[in-house]
Amino acid sequence: MSTTPPPAIFFTDWDGTVTLEDSNDYLTDNLGMGYPKRKIINDKILEGSLSFRDGFREMLESIPTPFNECIEYLLKNVKLDPGFKEFYNYCEARKIPIIVVSSGMTPIISALLTKLVGEEAVSKIQILSNDVRVDDNGKNWEIIFKHPDSHFGHDKSKSITEYLEAHGFSAAQNQDLDGLPSMPKLFYAGDGISDASSAEKLEEISKSLEKNDNNDKSDEDTDSLLFAKSGRDLIKFCVRENVAFTEFNDFKDILSKLKSIVDDGVPVKNFVENSKVKANEEVKETTK
Template sequence: MTQSSGAPKAILFTDWDGTVTLQDSNDNLTDKLGMGYEKRKVLNDKILDETLSFRDGFTEMLESIHVPFDKCIEHLLKEIELDPGFKKTYEWCNSQGIPVVVVSSGMKPIIQALLTKLVGVEAVENIEIISNSVQVNDDKSWKIVYKDDSSFGHDKSRSIREYLARLPEGSKPDLFYCGDGVSDLSAARETHLLFAKRGRDLVTYCRREGIPFTQFDSFADILDKIQQVVRGEKPITFFAEK
């Protein structure tokens, strides 16, 4: 694919929780420090069935957590693990001039802390994080500050379009997106190849809506397919399934 000067040949957009990490940090906080798994699962099912907005369900989950924000981060640094293939994927993309962009419905301070520990300070400098933020009060209470006014709290499709609008005119990079859950629904149609984590809610949604995708178990699978596309060995359509 011919690129304009300064334009990347591909862009890897990815969800964070449960995609780059093996566990979802927000689910972990809710299950262990908040309302617990059973109540969270009820809300999650309503979100997937589209009888409850992601924003409203997620807000209810987070409001059940009455632990100072710094303690939440300390807890997560002990609990959350990295997908074993992500670091190699990031390093290869970085060597090829392919941006890796985290597009998350989580909270930026948590992502930064985990990324620093699990991948390194350099990764924090190189990987753009587009996500919600947090308001921490003097009494150590806190609340999520959503990125936008959408029913998702962070409309990932909007963030992807805004990112692409910053590229040089005439840019036509191959666009990849990696996700696993209900917060990725808005991004599912925005890129050329959607990687959906096997056995997770995003696969269920894509099959229901007829959205082409390819399943992955780890970022090792993602890296292999991206390399084949970028090297011209296989077209993107080769990997898409419904």
């Protein structure tokens, strides 16, 4: 294992973040129960009366179409974020790993990634997601949750932790000590409520690094940044729970900020759009 860490690690949601359409919602709306019934389930998930795992399973179970036909349907209709290919090429050039952390299913993501980005991307981008069990030549299928005991079905925060530990990074270790690499800057892009645990994990890691760093970083830079898609539920969650984030419309926005941080050394904290620290600073400004 190399002791030289990458300049950053970029985790990202897939549906509605890398793609313009959420593939699972698209299947449910057009081949399954339809939008009105799905909206009722979504509202229950948002209000907390139904787990994401159980609601998601109910949506998928309403789809009678064979699995292979579902994939073909998505390949014809799902589009890629217009800035993702350039973002992908930049990360490849800078040796920044891209890890897809998704509540979707690996075969669908792999098929879309191959068509929309290319076969090479499938070998370069690691996918951490749910799986699927397919029987009777695809006629019968069901989602296999990565973390079935989690109310998310896939606890993205756990996958992020497992990835970092597998690559020798620890939230309690921000120094190059005993041959262990120091933690790179961490980024996550998402849009929905399934990304909530990832958002909280980034804050937890950043605070842990600050606490364990020999230097007082309370007035310095942070080690992570959450990109939350404009107009989506993740922003509502971040505002409600006071989780720091920066808003984006597409991966062109993300790439612009990433270049500023990685290439130009602009502090991550310059892009944070809400936090207790920033709120306190604004209060001090208005009371002067």
